[in-house]
Each structure stands twice: as C-alpha cells, then as structure tokens.
Amino acid sequence: MTAAPKTQLAAVGAVAPVPVSTVGGSAGDPLPRRKLIFAIVSMGLFMSSVDQTIVATGLPAIQRELHAQINWSGWTITIYALGQVLAMPMAGKISDMYGRRKVFLISAAVFTVASLCCGLSHNIYELVGLRLVQALGGGAFMPSATGIVSDHFGRERDRALGMFTSILPIGGIVGPILGGVFVAVWSWRGIFLVNVPIGIVLIVLAAVFLPAGATRSTGRIDAYGIGLLGVVILAAMFGITYLGSGEIPLYDPVFLGSEAVAVAAAWLFVRHTKRHASPFIPYRLLRGRGFGVMNVINLLYGAAALGFGALVPLYAEQRYGMQPLASGILLTARAVGMISVAGVAVLTLRRTGYRFPMVVGFLVLAAGLIAMATTPHLSTYAWLAIAAGVTGCGMGLAVPASNNASLQLAPDQVAAIAGLRGMFRQSGSIIAVSVTTAILARSGDPGIAQAHVFIGFAVVLLAALPLVFTVPDHRGSW
Structure with a gap:
C-alpha cells in the first residue's frame, strides 16, 4: 500500500x-x-x-x-x-x-x-x-x-x-x-x-x-481541560443568546458577566494547556508554526460554511415561505455540490498545492452566499438551489486542501490534528448560529436580516484570504 x-x-x-x-x-x-x-x-x-x-x-x-x-x-x-x-x-x-x-x-x-x-x-x-x-x-x-x-x-x-x-x-x-x-x-x-x-x-x-x-x-483523561473548553463555549453562547432576548442593551450585566466568564475560562484553558503534562490539546497545535493560522482559518470557515448550512432551511421558510421539505432539499443541493467536486479536488492536490484550491474554494463559497442573499433571478426555488449548490462546490474545493494543509504540519499527530480541526470548525459554527439567531430575535424582518448575515459570512471568507497565503504550501509527490 x-x-x-x-x-x-x-x-x-x-x-x-x-x-x-x-x-x-x-x-x-x-x-x-x-x-x-x-x-x-x-x-x-x-x-x-x-x-x-x-x-x-x-x-x-x-x-x-x-x-x-x-x-x-x-x-x-x-x-x-x-x-x-x-x-x-x-x-x-x-x-x-x-x-x-x-x-x-x-x-x-x-x-x-x-x-x-x-x-x-x-x-x-x-x-x-x-x-x-x-x-x-x-x-x-x-x-x-x-x-x-x-x-x-x-x-x-x-x-x-x-x-x-x-x-x-x-x-x-x-x-x-x-x-x-x-x-x-x-x-x-x-x-x-x-x-x-x-x-x-x-x-x-x-x-x-x-x-x-x-x-x-x-x-x-484531561477532564479539567475539556471542562474549561465547555465553559468557554457555553458561557459565550449564553451571553449572546441572552442579548437576543428582547431589547437588552450591550451593557447588561448578565451579558457582560457571561462573556467575562468565557474570556476567563479561555485564559485558564490556554494556561492549563501550556502547563499540563498531557493536555486535551497540545499547546504547540494551538500556536505552533502554521497551526495558529490554520486554526483561525478553520474557525472562520466553520462560521461561514457550517453555520450557514444550519440556517438555510430557516431562511427559505422565513423569507420565501417555503414548505419544510422544499427548504430541506436546499441543503441536499449543497451536499451534492460538495461531493461532486471534492473527489476531483483531492486528485489534483499534488499539482495545485494547498493555497490555490483554498483561495478558489473560498471565493466560490462567498459567491454562493451572496447569491443566496440576493433577489432571485429565476424562480425562487431554482435560484436558491443553484446558490446552495455553488456553496457546496466551494466547500468541496477548499476542504481537502485545508485538511491536508493542517496534516502536513505534524504528520505524526494525525488524530490530534483531526480533532483540533473539527473543534475549531464546530466552534465557528456555534458562534455563527448563536450570533445569527440573536440578530433574528431582535429583527423586525428576520428573512431580510438573515440575508444580510449571509453577506456578512461572505465578507468573513474574503477576510480569511490573506491568511491562506501564509499557509505552508506543498506540491509534487507526497
């Protein structure tokens, strides 16, 4: 083999x-x-x-x-x-x-x-x-x-x-x-x-x-480290969600207190990771050469791509009044787009390296997000399905390259890197969904508000592009 x-x-x-x-x-x-x-x-x-x-x-x-x-x-x-x-x-x-x-x-x-x-x-x-x-x-x-x-x-x-x-x-x-x-x-x-x-x-x-x-x-098991990470995400989620409950101001003590707990737990988590003999996440995988950049990229990708995916049916139902089955099939279009492109992207990685497919994938994904947010130019359903499929194609291009870009940094720690990658992507998704639902709860027109959020996700992806050029690249035989 x-x-x-x-x-x-x-x-x-x-x-x-x-x-x-x-x-x-x-x-x-x-x-x-x-x-x-x-x-x-x-x-x-x-x-x-x-x-x-x-x-x-x-x-x-x-x-x-x-x-x-x-x-x-x-x-x-x-x-x-x-x-x-x-x-x-x-x-x-x-x-x-x-x-x-x-x-x-x-x-x-x-x-x-x-x-x-x-x-x-x-x-x-x-x-x-x-x-x-x-x-x-x-x-x-x-x-x-x-x-x-x-x-x-x-x-x-x-x-x-x-x-x-x-x-x-x-x-x-x-x-x-x-x-x-x-x-x-x-x-x-x-x-x-x-x-x-x-x-x-x-x-x-x-x-x-x-x-x-x-x-x-x-x-x-590093139960203390895992517990600290859970407190970070839970406290941040609660504060953001609470802010979306009615006309609560940014200076509300519950919101500020929750975010303060999240920040303190994050500091303790990093401190624990640096000092523990066998931490939940090795510190060098958080900030070592190349890892810091890839962690930020995975966080932003998780927010824009995974967070977006969780919100598509809600958007279709709230803005366009689609039935649940029709709105759910939009996510199927995204998955089909991703599967159809990912295999080809894998086979060409040796020639393209990691940066090029990540850049193109992020651009295609951003274009799909913007299309999803704009006024349909065909029938509503056809337009949304095409936009969802385009976002899937962007994901299929970017994911194989970003996965390998992390793995090449420490080939002897594949399992730890895979877990770390999933953690940052899921954390980005958690942040995106929490922030979006808080915005929708305070909005007079949730459908239009979510369209603006999708454009914001596209901006996040475009902002990540300069980081991609700092990722260690690799071409040729592996």
Missing part, C-alpha cells in the same frame, strides 16, 4: 485515520465478518451525521409548537455541535482504556434514550438539555467506530476508514429531506423518535456481533 492513497483518504474526511494498535486484531478476520462489523459501526455514524442536519429543517416548527424565541430554538443546533466537540476526545481515550465495543454500545444507548426524550420534550429548555445528552452519545460514535474498524481490518484499514468519509455527506443529504418529510406529514417530534427503533436494532446488532477487543492504558 502506497502512502498517496492514505493521504488522499485523509483529505476528504471529517476525521482522518488515526494511529492504531492491532492488539485484538483482526487482519485475519474473514471478509464477511469484517463487512458486518463495518456495516454496524457505519449505522451508528450515519445516525449521528443525520442528526447534525435534520433538526435545521424542523427549527421553525419547534419554535412555533414550543413557543420559543428563535435565539433559544437555535440552541438545538449549537448545543449538538458543542456536545460533539466535547465528546470526541473523551470517547477516543475512554475507548482505548475500556474497550471500543463497550464505548460504542454505551454511545448507542445514550443516543437512543436521549432521542426518545427529545421527542417527548415539553419546552425548549428540556429539548436543549436533552440534545446535549444526545450529542454526547452521537459524538462518541466516531472515535469508537474508528478504533473498531482499525483493529479488525489490518492493512485494509486505510480504505475502510476512508469509506467513513462517504457516510457523513450522505447523512447531510438524507437529514434535511427526512426532516422535511416528518414536519410535513407528522411532527417535528418524529425527527427524534425515528432514532429509537433504529437505535434498538443497532444496540442488538452491536451486542451480538461486535467483538470485545482489547484494552490498553493511555493515561488519564
């Missing part, structure tokens, strides 16, 4: 292949057994990825039925992203210490029970809290699934892990459509309740067919 395919597979994925142990291994497992193992863990990943996008379609219905302001309804999206940010590093280390199968089963049980409770929620605060629990279960799927597949595919593990990259965008395609169908023919509660029978089947299959595997000691 040559090195090039491994690099390419890592390029497109949300999570890159991690260094693994073959203890408990599996290189000799028969092919049908390995296929069954892969199918079971893929089922868990698919459930988790669908729930990243399915709620966006039902957001207006949730807001109406639970009598919630849009700024608090938006937490159903942002809290899920936060839960995954916190769960992934913890689950990875716990699965090494106590066994991948055990963590996978617990993840499936937590996700299924939380989904049931979400579907039975009586108010927005219950739903937000339960979404956090659901995200902890969903976020733990990826590390444990990666470990299970790595342990049981031997030298073929790079291909198996690379196939994970197709599951996430497929979930992004299916999620909005399912959400639209449930809202149209039943209720937003079906978005969550559908996970219950699937989750039960997954738990039974995993308990019967997944091997126990081996455990290994990997040291202690």
Whole structure:
C-alpha cells in the first residue's frame, strides 16, 4: 500500500485515520465478518451525521409548537455541535482504556434514550438539555467506530476508514429531506423518535456481533481541560443568546458577566494547556508554526460554511415561505455540490498545492452566499438551489486542501490534528448560529436580516484570504 492513497483518504474526511494498535486484531478476520462489523459501526455514524442536519429543517416548527424565541430554538443546533466537540476526545481515550465495543454500545444507548426524550420534550429548555445528552452519545460514535474498524481490518484499514468519509455527506443529504418529510406529514417530534427503533436494532446488532477487543492504558483523561473548553463555549453562547432576548442593551450585566466568564475560562484553558503534562490539546497545535493560522482559518470557515448550512432551511421558510421539505432539499443541493467536486479536488492536490484550491474554494463559497442573499433571478426555488449548490462546490474545493494543509504540519499527530480541526470548525459554527439567531430575535424582518448575515459570512471568507497565503504550501509527490 502506497502512502498517496492514505493521504488522499485523509483529505476528504471529517476525521482522518488515526494511529492504531492491532492488539485484538483482526487482519485475519474473514471478509464477511469484517463487512458486518463495518456495516454496524457505519449505522451508528450515519445516525449521528443525520442528526447534525435534520433538526435545521424542523427549527421553525419547534419554535412555533414550543413557543420559543428563535435565539433559544437555535440552541438545538449549537448545543449538538458543542456536545460533539466535547465528546470526541473523551470517547477516543475512554475507548482505548475500556474497550471500543463497550464505548460504542454505551454511545448507542445514550443516543437512543436521549432521542426518545427529545421527542417527548415539553419546552425548549428540556429539548436543549436533552440534545446535549444526545450529542454526547452521537459524538462518541466516531472515535469508537474508528478504533473498531482499525483493529479488525489490518492493512485494509486505510480504505475502510476512508469509506467513513462517504457516510457523513450522505447523512447531510438524507437529514434535511427526512426532516422535511416528518414536519410535513407528522411532527417535528418524529425527527427524534425515528432514532429509537433504529437505535434498538443497532444496540442488538452491536451486542451480538461486535467483538470485545482489547484494552490498553493511555493515561488519564484531561477532564479539567475539556471542562474549561465547555465553559468557554457555553458561557459565550449564553451571553449572546441572552442579548437576543428582547431589547437588552450591550451593557447588561448578565451579558457582560457571561462573556467575562468565557474570556476567563479561555485564559485558564490556554494556561492549563501550556502547563499540563498531557493536555486535551497540545499547546504547540494551538500556536505552533502554521497551526495558529490554520486554526483561525478553520474557525472562520466553520462560521461561514457550517453555520450557514444550519440556517438555510430557516431562511427559505422565513423569507420565501417555503414548505419544510422544499427548504430541506436546499441543503441536499449543497451536499451534492460538495461531493461532486471534492473527489476531483483531492486528485489534483499534488499539482495545485494547498493555497490555490483554498483561495478558489473560498471565493466560490462567498459567491454562493451572496447569491443566496440576493433577489432571485429565476424562480425562487431554482435560484436558491443553484446558490446552495455553488456553496457546496466551494466547500468541496477548499476542504481537502485545508485538511491536508493542517496534516502536513505534524504528520505524526494525525488524530490530534483531526480533532483540533473539527473543534475549531464546530466552534465557528456555534458562534455563527448563536450570533445569527440573536440578530433574528431582535429583527423586525428576520428573512431580510438573515440575508444580510449571509453577506456578512461572505465578507468573513474574503477576510480569511490573506491568511491562506501564509499557509505552508506543498506540491509534487507526497
């Protein structure tokens, strides 16, 4: 197996292949057994990825039925992203210490029970809290699934892990459509309740067919560091959301106090990372050569691209009065655009290097955002679908290059870099959705206000372009 395919597979994925142990291994497992193992863990990943996008379609219905302001309804999206940010590093280390199968089963049980409770929620605060629990279960799927597949595919593990990259965008395609169908023919509660029978089947299959595997000691979990990061994001989110509740001024003590807590927790987090022997995030990955720039780029990209994606159905429904199913399909157009371009972008990386596709991708994504915000020049639906597809093409161009631009900085720490990249992108998405929903809550015309926000996202991407030219580039053979 040559090195090039491994690099390419890592390029497109949300999570890159991690260094693994073959203890408990599996290189000799028969092919049908390995296929069954892969199918079971893929089922868990698919459930988790669908729930990243399915709620966006039902957001207006949730807001109406639970009598919630849009700024608090938006937490159903942002809290899920936060839960995954916190769960992934913890689950990875716990699965090494106590066994991948055990963590996978617990993840499936937590996700299924939380989904049931979400579907039975009586108010927005219950739903937000339960979404956090659901995200902890969903976020733990990826590390444990990666470990299970790595342990049981031997030298073929790079291909198996690379196939994970197709599951996430497929979930992004299916999620909005399912959400639209449930809202149209039943209720937003079906978005969550559908996970219950699937989750039960997954738990039974995993308990019967997944091997126990081996455990290994990997040291202690940096719970303090993870907790500080959670406080940073939660306090900042709460302050921004509170600001969107009515005519609250910027000097309100609750808002200022929340942001002060976030700043203090951020300072403690950086201080802890510099001093801890085995921190949640190694300090050199935060500010080392090239990493500081890439972290900022990933944060801005997460705000503009991932945050935008979560808000598209809401925009289509509020500005143009589209039905939930039609508005959800707009996200499908974006996912199709991304998938259609990403493969070609990966194959040309050796010739183009990293900077060129990132610059072109950001420009295309910004053009799609501006088109989405402007007055339609065709039928409304066709125009929005084309604009969403253009944004997907921009993402497909930029993501493989930005993924590899980070990985080349420390090839020996692929797993840590993949987690760090996801953390900054999800954090950007959390900030974008929180700020946008706060703006919409204070706006007299939420549809037009969101159009202005999309233009602001485009400006953010254009502002990131000078940073791209400082990224260490790489061409030629890898």
